[in-house]
Amino acid sequence: MASGARPPFTLVGFKHGFVRAQALAPGVLLYGVVFGILATEARLSALESVLTSIFIYSGSAQMAALQVWRDGAQLLPLFAAIVLMNARYVLYGAALRPWLAGTPPLASYGTLFFLGDGNWALAMAERERGQDDAAFVLGSGIAMFAPWIFGTLIGRLSGGLIGDPARYGLDFMLIAFSAALLIGMWKGKADLGPVLAAGLAAAMLAPFVSSGWIIVAGGLAAAAAGALLFRNPAPSEALP
Template identity: 55%
Template sequence: MTAAPVSFTRAGVWRGFVLAQPLAPGVALYGLVFGVLAGERGLSWLQALLMSVFVYSGSAQLAALEVWASASGLAALLLTILAINARYVLYGAALQPWLAPLPRRHALGSLFLLGDGSWVLSMREWERGERDAGFVLGSGLAGLLPWLGGTVAGHLLTSGLPDPRAWGLDFMLPAFAAAIAISVWRGRGDLAVLAVAGVTALLLHRLVPGGWYIVGAGLAAGAMGAWRHGR
């Protein structure tokens, strides 16, 4: 049986946008948290918005805020983002059957807007027989809009408070990071990765000034995970 050819249509973009709407409230809340933390750490609303546009990764942006606050420099900031966003290389490779036949402008645009939720949704639809690659772009757009809106709303919320620390907003980053860790916990098999990341972070925090412990923990956890799954 011949597989259906891959296409890219406006109808596919719209279908992806509509089917991804259930993810929008969670994305908006995540953006709100980032906006609050960005304002608490001294970023302007425009800086926070541009970060959400060009980095477009909640976990990487939250970690980057910690590096920003520690004044570790541009190198540490970039390495933090690259280490945490390395998973998108695998996401892109998984989408290769879908995006490879497309013109480069369509493929790159879809990859630029790719998020965790839209990738999962797109892979599910591929397995169900969807062959309109506009779906990938549409589901990515559905995440981008609430992410940007949440970022601006969160920053405006912070700017209206005389002392964000009095409201406990300075604790939101570790609290939100802990919540993310719990949500992705898959059982005892993750203990080794968690232990390596924790020990690396503690050692670098004590031995190396600035936010390099975030970079080191991310790289160590990635290496440990790759080793475990490659055995």
């Protein structure tokens, strides 16, 4: 695509993105079911659970928010946890700017509303392969948004049928799911610093503050450690 030209935004690109993202949809559906079940424990109604998934639309942020809500529903740490966990979308948006900057505002901001971790990574990979139709991002986003909402509803309704999730050990799902995410995101020894910083901050504050603030403090400590460790990358790691 020529520099400065408006990228195409077509139905063909939308369909291509929607189809390509189907491979990720089952995992998103399962993740939504987990959130819905945990929402039962946090005493959110089915409507509240679905609206949370619609307007926050971030598994990690919603899991953190559930922990805060369950331990007292303090609004300030609740908002802080959501903002902190979703801060990565600032970088996602910046990475997509060369692709979406030339599209009409409605198409551009509508696409960003449906942006998630999986379809962002998929879209960036497609762009590297030469895909220039910006509607790919929207199509792949909706392909993941729909199972997330449907999974949330399934989980919340099934959680209501089984009663208290703690009776079956399902209250441990948040910890287990967070551990699984950590393992999946682990890239090597370089990640140890932020993990240790988060753990240390959480351990130091645990006797004094609610779990909501512990999540916020751990996230800030990990971000600070990551910024310090990767501020001056080794020559072999530097971008060309």
